[in-house]
Amino acid sequence: MFDQQQPQLTSHADESVGLFESIANDIVDKGYSVQPFALPVDLANDLFEQAQSLHDSELHVAGIGREQQHSHNPFVRRDEICWIDGNTPTGQRWLNWTADLQQHLNRQLFMGLYSFESHYAHYQPGAFYKRHMDAFQGQGNRVLSLVVYLNPEWLSDDGGELVLYQDEHDHQGVKVLPGFGTLVAFLSEQFPHEVLPAVRDRWSIAGWFRINGTHGGRLDPPR
Numbered sequence: 001m002f003d004q005q006q007p008q009l010t011s012h013a014d015e016s017v018g019l020f021e022s023i024a025n026d027i028v029d030k031g032y033s034v035q036p037f038a039l040p041v042d043l044a045n046d047l048f049e050q051a052q053s054l055h056d057s058e059l060h061v062a063g064i065g066r067e068q069q070h071s072h073n074p075f076v077r078r079d080e081i082c083w084i085d086g087n088t089p090t091g092q093r094w095l096n097w098t099a100d101l102q103q104h105l106n107r108q109l110f111m112g113l114y115s116f117e118s119h120y121a122h123y124q125p126g127a128f129y130k131r132h133m134d135a136f137q138g139q140g141n142r143v144l145s146l147v148v149y150l151n152p153e154w155l156s157d158d159g160g161e162l163v164l165y166q167d168e169h170d171h172q173g174v175k176v177l178p179g180f181g182t183l184v185a186f187l188s189e190q191f192p193h194e195v196l197p198a199v200r201d202r203w204s205i206a207g208w209f210r211i212n213g214t215h216g217g218r219l220d221p222p223r
């Protein structure tokens with residue numbers, strides 16, 4: 001029945017099928033995909049609102065590396081982050097949407113994506129994230145990086161581009177403006193990338209699809 005649906009919990013799977021297909025095709029062709037106006041607008045609005053309403057105490061200085069290797073280095077990255085869980089309707093809708101994308105990629109590309117983790121990121125004016133890799137071959141199990149941007153009316157003069165490099169020899173790269181609703185997906189072990197400083201506050205979500213790895217015989221916990 002129609003009136004029994006809960007529109008606030010729908011994941012927009014149907015409306016995004018063409019987009020998911022296009023992301024999958026790009027990943028096959030070139031290993032990455034840049035999609036302007038990708039996020040459903042009402043979802044993007046709600047995510048932006050939730051990101052901006054995060055209290056200072058919920059945003060943490062971002063670090064580098066996992067678990068024992070984790071450290072803070074202000075010369076490498078200057079963003080503040082907050083991990084997203086399914087405890088709010090908005091967080092849940094985001095996770096539903098990314099689960100639909102995950103399912104689509106697994107069906108179309110047999111990627112074996114198993115879990116997803118993501119966080120809001122806030123870059124204050126002047127903040128950056130120096131050139132880095134999200135995963136190293138044979139080490140991590142992050143296989144696909146996903147970034148979406150939540151910045152209305154972002155202009156090219158505002159800076160804050162993501163620069164995606166083809167490989168370690170590439171120093172030119174492809175630049176992406178962090179405009180509202182734009183999505184970027186790329187193979188985590190393949191593309192060095194960086195975030196250039198912006199003149200405005202820059203809001204985004206960064207996430208990673210992972211394959212199932214094991215640590216010491218137990219299921220690899222996220223993060």
Ligand SMILES: O=C(O)CCC(=O)C(=O)O
Pocket residue numbers: 121129134147161162193194195204206
């Ligand atoms: O915000 C971006 O454009 C990319 C962020 C990033 O590279 C990361 O969080 O690992």
Ligand SMILES: [Fe+2]
Pocket residue numbers: 132133134193
């Ligand atoms: Fe990254």
